[in-house]
Amino acid sequence: MRVPLGPVIGRYPTANGRDGQLDGIIRHNRKCRDVPFLLLFIAFWVAMIVNSSFGFNQGNPLRLTYGLDYKGNVCGDKHANPDLRGLEVRYWVNPNQVYQSGLKKSQFKLEDARSICLKNCPVASEDTLKWVCDYPEGDIHLSIKEWVHRNYDYFDFLTPEMRNASLQLQVFWSCQFIAHASNVSLNQWHQMGGVTVSEDILIDKSIQEFINSRSSVLKRYVADIGKAWPVLIEKNHLQAVAALMTIVMHALVETLGNFCILLMFFAVASKVIGEVQAVIVFPVVPYTILAIFYMIWFSACIYIYSSGQVVQNNCKSNCCAYDLGSKRVSCDHCCGYSIHYTPHVGLAIAFHLFGWYWATQFFIACSSTVIAGSVASYYWAHGEPLKEISFLPVFSSMKRLMRYSLGSVAIGSLIVSLIESSRWILKSIRRKLKFASARSENWFGNAASFSSHCSLTCIEWTIKSLNRNAYIMIAITGKSFFTASAIATELIRNNVLRIGKVNVIGDVILFLGKLCVSLSSAIFAFLMLDGHKYKSAHNKVSSPLFPVLVCWTLSYVVATLFFAVVEMSIDTIILSFCQDSEEHQGTAQYAPPLLVETLNDQNEMQRLTQ
Structure with a gap:
């Protein structure tokens, strides 16, 4: 008593x-x-x-907001090499790689497509050739600010051999042609040896799949x-x-x-x-x-969620790129980060x-x-x-x-907190069991998960009610x-x-x-x-x-x-x-x-x- x-x-x-x-x-x-x-x-x-x-x-947190370029740098990071301060737009420079990532049997993924960081999306032209070039390095003596001011185009600085090589699709060289989808630009692509692609929707589809993934x-x-x-x-x-x-x-x-x-x-x-x-x-x-x-x-x-390690992907794609710094074509380590x-x-x-x-x-x-x-x-x-x-x-x-x-x-x-955490853990397990039981139709597993969820919900409600009354008696009596x-x-x-x-x-x-x-x-x-x-x-x-x-x-x-x-x-x-x-x-x-x-x-x- x-x-x-x-x-x-x-x-x-x-x-x-x-x-x-x-x-x-x-x-x-x-x-x-x-x-x-x-x-x-x-x-x-x-x-x-x-x-x-x-x-x-x-x-x-910039990793989550702006993403990584092909070198593993965070877009907008002033400590990157080169300095990417203010360059917060991620841009895929090679549309052929984006197209390949959308093919069903292709092993190439959009994460491995070559991307650079820009300040704004490049402005294309319908009647003149426009280029989006890589970060200025090596013999390209331009600062990042000058590169941005030139609308990322230093094609006229390249040697004649590099200009001709930039027309190839098999190897990414320093610059990539950019144009609006019009009759004039289409003729220019044909003159450069391009191939007409009838399934243009694949490019949009591959990008949509990338940005709509759970991660x-x-x-x-x-x-x-x-x-x-x-x-x-x-x-x-x-x-x-x-x-x-x-x-x-x-x-x-x-x-x-x-x-x-x-x-x-x-x-x-x-x-x-x-x-x-x-x-x-x-x-x-x-x-x-x-x-x-x-x-x-x-x-x-x-910060915790963005504290993972930036590592290069292990891709199985056959891609090559020209390195301005070493002045040679490299087919190794071209995977993304x-x-x-x-x-x-x-x-x-x-x-x-x-x-x-x-x-x-x-x-x-x-x-x-x-x-x-x-x-x-x-x-x-x-x-x-x-x-x-x-x-x-x-x-x-x-x-x-x-x-x-x-x-x-x-x-x-x-x-x-412990009761609530247990309820959420069981809820996650119940969701997985529900997905598995949709194939096996295991009624016993469904009944067990549902009853456990209801039981924990009732226990949580009861504990919260008892705690509230216990706090009142603590305030009155000072008991434990x-x-x-x-x-x-x-x-x-x-x-x-x-x-x-x-x-x-x-x-x-x-x-x-x-x-x-x-x-x-x-x-x-x-x-x-x-x-x-x-x-x-x-x-x-x-x-x-x-x-x-x-x-x-x-x-x-x-x-x-x-x-x-x-x-x-x-x-x-x-x-x-x-x-x-x-x-x-x-x-x-x-x-x-x-x-x-x-x-x-x-x-x-x-x-x-x-």
Whole structure:
């Protein structure tokens, strides 16, 4: 049988009929709880810093955005040889190689086609010969700026032999002919000995297959975050979103007016927010910390993802090229370059993703615990702003959290993160099994994967609910996580008829409010990405889908932090009311006057306690 919490919270009446000292309500003798888990959390973040440092040291996001040339240089890299500063457009100089990569039986891949970095796409002419030449080297005494200024054409600098050789398609020499698709250019190609290709669509098809591959799409999505990050921290629309959030919260209170029980607790929660005004402002603190953390985390994620080794491909193509530096034709090492990801890069990304989710849950848990401590201080003071309670109970609750309960919050957020990670791993396995079972029609495997997914989803929802109630009891009693969770679970079990309806209906309506706010932010992000800035030049994003989804996720997290004020206030009042009633034979002695007046109706009270 559970020991009463009266001595713990220190609110049993004394012999003289007066309550004990108010310092015993919340600020009784506490001590640090769950210290090993706090040390584990600190050690984990030391590892996160080391992991991010590896990414910042080895990665280069320009690899994802602009790609590599035929020498393995990153386009736009000022440290490349030659200096490619400002040359951010990747250009395939030999259309014959692009055509060969589109043939079905060809072993040549577009990754191995010869490409150089340009500042802009070269401008062709319909009536004169235009050439796109390789980087100026050897006897071509031109700087990169002069080469760009000449529209990448130094054909007149070549020797007569090299000019004639540049007309060959079997060997790539220094310059490549470029022209518009017109009758004049077609005649010029025929005069040069070119062959008419009837399947011109193969060139476009091969390029489309290259840019639509899974790895290329993922690289572009990650690069889009690097380009669209101002949208994620846009400040111009924060006032509109804040106003919308206020309207939604007021609409929720008005909507709940039809539910008497819910209205009672919402009214008390509103009064708590009115008395303890710092509660409604407090989510700005974790929001600011999360905003800074997300910016650093996204930067580290992009660097880690681009930290693979640049290696030359092992291709089986028969290609030759003229090297201006060595002044000879070379048929060796003409394969392209690509980023090779070692296994430790994948582990680093997985570790980084887990750290993101754990940190998010940790900050949400800290915010919930601080709010619960502030509301509990109000409840156990008869709902009156007594002098013994500090002027800003939010900061007192924050101080108690930082001093005693960080370990408890760390273990609670870790459990949620582990359950969520397991669910995503099983979901990935389930997707692979589903693909395999589509051929073998293994109904047993489908049933097992589906049941495991449903079970983990239910477990995750239950753990999150228990954690939220455990954070409330941690704020009230200062107990360890597992002890507080056991106390909260027993309170819920003994009062399930009292709090079941309030929790279920209230959670559904609050979830709709968070969904409305997050969708509004996603719409703002889409409208901003639809502007001219992100449709042209170097800021162009390949697709607004991924940045909008990221903005939706971040806005949902932020909305969760703000709506947690109302949500945690209601849950804290409910648990405090149940505990108060249980300690005093069904009569809540320390309920706020507004709550007591609402419960004066005996019929309503009996129906509530059935």
